[in-house]
Amino acid sequence: MDRAAPILIRIYKEESTLEVWKQDRTGKFALLNAYPICKYSGHLGPKIFEGDHQAPEGFYNITPDQMKSDRYLAFNMGFPNAFDRSLGRSGSFLMVHGGCKSVGCYAMTDYAMDEIYGLVDEAFRGGQEKVQLEAFPFRMTTQNLARHADDPNTPFWEMLKTGSDAFLATGRPPTVAVCDQRYAFNPAITDKDCDPSKEEAKHIASYVPRWGVWLAADLEESKAWAIYHERQKRFASLIGDREPIVLLRQIPGMGSAKRYIITIADDNRAPLDKLCKKLNAASATCDVLRNSRGD
Numbered sequence: 001m002d003r004a005a006p007i008l009i010r011i012y013k014e015e016s017t018l019e020v021w022k023q024d025r026t027g028k029f030a031l032l033n034a035y036p037i038c039k040y041s042g043h044l045g046p047k048i049f050e051g052d053h054q055a056p057e058g059f060y061n062i063t064p065d066q067m068k069s070d071r072y073l074a075f076n077m078g079f080p081n082a083f084d085r086s087l088g089r090s091g092s093f094l095m096v097h098g099g100c101k102s103v104g105c106y107a108m109t110d111y112a113m114d115e116i117y118g119l120v121d122e123a124f125r126g127g128q129e130k131v132q133l134e135a136f137p138f139r140m141t142t143q144n145l146a147r148h149a150d151d152p153n154t155p156f157w158e159m160l161k162t163g164s165d166a167f168l169a170t171g172r173p174p175t176v177a178v179c180d181q182r183y184a185f186n187p188a189i190t191d192k193d194c195d196p197s198k199e200e201a202k203h204i205a206s207y208v209p210r211w212g213v214w215l216a217a218d219l220e221e222s223k224a225w226a227i228y229h230e231r232q233k234r235f236a237s238l239i240g241d242r243e244p245i246v247l248l249r250q251i252p253g254m255g256s257a258k259r260y261i262i263t264i265a266d267d268n269r270a271p272l273d274k275l276c277k278k279l280n281a282a283s284a285t286c287d288v289l290r291n292s293r294g295d
Helices: 082-086 110-125 142-147 154-170 196-211 221-234 270-281
Strands: 007-012 017-023 029-036 058-062 095-097 131-136 176-179 182-185 213-216 246-251 259-264 285-290
Touching: 007 029, 007 110, 017 110, 029 110, 058 082, 058 154, 082 176, 095 110, 110 131, 131 154, 142 154, 154 182
Parallel strands: 007 131, 213 246, 259 285
Antiparallel strands: 007 017, 017 029, 058 131, 176 182, 246 259
């Protein structure tokens, strides 16, 4: 292996392991080293909203700009990525760093981080433009998925396994896109539906004009409204000037049954009743809070 050859990072929560893979002279990636994770935050499952203390799961890209941090030798994972944003997920400054304390991050100890950071930096100096980081709940085997078959995150993990299998089959990091709020691995170049910004806009537009609802990942009402107004500017052509009648916030970690908090912006209950009927049909429950808009 060339010293400055491209690398790939794979993380497994359940096994508390971070692996660094490096490209060999055949063009395929081989395991270079594995490091124990000293601490990661939360439990098995993806990060949903800012403040949930979850360490992310998914496919992320590290760029040279993400190597800058106030912490000693740390890099930003790139959360939320296009997939996370298409689902309205929120969070910031999710890092791989030294030490052994974590609030939504992966802490590797200073000793291990010296080596990991050096390998990433060396790859960038060798010309690699971005390093793919694949974060999994566990090693993506059929047996491990079967052990967690009752977990509500299983469909998401099955999707991650597709990407993991694509890497293991070829020895090369898969090309990752987002289509219809799903990861797509090694998609055809002619597939024009895999535009991350279009997917995010479609997700937002499907709620605001049709239901008069803004689906927010952040449970804090003021933050949820701020996110809505920021995205309204970005996707004005799809959302338009119409303000949502209700603010809908989903509470994670409630098992397979979803639970929502709905904030009414006025006294018009008809859209709310219609929405609750739709949610209840999907085995969800609604909690209603009377409040004003977050302007």
